[in-house]
Amino acid sequence: MSDISNLPNSKKIVLKTRPDGDPKVSDFDMIEEIAKAPDDGEVLVEVQALEIGAWIRTTLNETAFHGSTPISGTIPALGNGKVIISKSDKFKEGDIVTGPLMAQSYTTMAADFFTKVPNPEIDPFTQIGILGVTTGLTAYFGIYEVGQVKKNEIVLVSGAAGGVGSLVCQLAKLKGAKVIGIAGGKEKCDVLKNEIGVDASIDYKNQNVDEQIKLHAPEGIDIFFDNVGGEILDIALDNIRDRARVIICGAISQYSHHDSVDGPSLYLRLAEKYARMEGFTVMHFEERYEEASKELLDLYNKGKLKVPFHIEDGIDNFPLALQKLFTGGNTGKLMVKV
Ligand SMILES: NC(=O)c1ccc[n+]([C@@H]2O[C@H](COP(=O)([O-])OP(=O)(O)OC[C@H]3O[C@@H](n4cnc5c(N)ncnc54)[C@H](OP(=O)(O)O)[C@@H]3O)[C@@H](O)[C@H]2O)c1
Missing domain, CATH: 3.90.180.10 (Medium-chain alcohol dehydrogenases, catalytic domain)
Incomplete structure (x- = not known):
């Protein structure tokens, strides 16, 4: 036309x-x-x-x-x-x-x-789901660059059944980490275990999150990838172990009252555990989108990532x-x- x-x-x-x-x-x-x-x-x-x-x-x-x-x-x-x-x-x-x-x-x-x-043959939903700036690329840079996830580490992910979260869980698993996903409701927790492949899930709407973290990670967690903020961030901070990384990707529980965000009260755990909390936006990695997209697409084509x-x-x-x-x-x- x-x-x-x-x-x-x-x-x-x-x-x-x-x-x-x-x-x-x-x-x-x-x-x-x-x-x-x-x-x-x-x-x-x-x-x-x-x-x-x-x-x-x-x-x-x-x-x-x-x-x-x-x-x-x-x-x-x-x-x-x-x-x-x-x-x-x-x-x-x-x-x-x-x-x-x-x-x-x-x-x-x-x-x-x-x-x-670059790959117009892929349908637009898969494109956005895997290669989208706010999905695949955010998950990739968040867990690999900011989080520096390593084999055998324990990674806790909030908003785990969402767009970013479900990819973070899988990318961490691909590096050999043990992954615990937090999501709302049994149905989402079943998806996390049966389709996304997490090691354990926590239903924050029906379970005690602190008790469940202690059950699945009695020695504490190495990485908390946070999409949600608020109370869940505090509970995670209370369960970090030495040299942990707390990654602030987002805080969806706080966006609707941006003027009075509920901040973490347990931030002193960072000092006690020689840990760090680091935020990022995907835009900080703009010059590396192409390289990350290639890697994500390769993983997807090999059947290693579900979207x-x-x-x-x-x-x-x-x-x-x-x-x-x-x-x-x-x-x-x-x-x-x-
Ligand atoms: N840093 C960056 O550059 C960047 C880029 C993109 C996205 N993000 C952030 O990443 C996060 C996830 O984004 P997404 O697009 O992938 O969304 P999503 O996780 O697919 O969807 C949002 C999910 O958040 C959960 N949620 C909503 N309100 C909540 C609340 N009050 N308390 C707890 N959980 C709540 C819901 O899951 P449940 O049913 O499990 O509650 C909902 O399905 C957001 O915080 C977003 O801002 C950051």
Whole structure:
């Protein structure tokens, strides 16, 4: 399609009200309009799939690390799509690209925002699930570079049945670590044991997390990979052993009250155990995305990594998908099929 006199109708999800607590469907509106014709240097992309990430919630506040979404502004989102009109030398029509497409069915943006997907034969969900910046790459750099996981170490992972968590568990296992995954509910814990291959799981909604850690790791844990924060972080700190690494990947339990985060009260365990706590964002490793993607793809092609995902159908369901992320409605990476 390169006929700008026949542009498609596009649906976009905009912010109606700033959420009070976790995001709800009623905080968003959907607007339908004709897609914008690309100017020189721009492309019009048909969005195929969008990832639902906890970072989106932080942009709904008035001030935000990833940039604030104004009222009536389109909700930011990362994903994959197909170029249908190109006014840039960088892409031709039909190219599959990845980047900040936003929560909409068609996107017109400067071509420089996007990267060509190197393996377009892989479906967009597997792409995002394994090679996505906020999934595979986050898990890879978090557990391998920040965590420096080693054989026989004991790794505890919170949010273990989610997009990042399920890959962290598998990447740690591949290095020969013993992995304990924390997730909400028996069903997720069964997935962790039977499909992801963890050594033990802890159902934080129905079990005493501290008792369970002590049961599975009586000598303590070497690495805590934290996706959740809050109370679980404190319990983990109380169970670290000498030279442990506590990796702050995220704190999904805290994003809905960013102004009054529940911090760890047991941080002195770090001194007592000569341990370190280190945070990171995947963007700190941007220059190494290509190398990590190759390694992840190789592991996936060899059948060594499973990529669980949960798909919501249609851009109309973007708000519902975001709501689900904060109520544990997903196992594996949560995405929207546009
Ligand atoms: N550092 C980085 O660069 C980077 C990049 C991407 C993502 N992240 C972070 O990684 C974490 C995981 O992201 P993801 O996209 O893979 O999401 P995800 O883990 O697939 O989904 C979120 C899960 O978090 C759990 N959860 C939600 N609210 C919770 C609460 N109040 N207490 C405990 N658990 C809660 C739910 O699982 P249960 O049913 O088990 O509760 C939910 O399924 C997030 O904190 C995110 O911000 C960081």
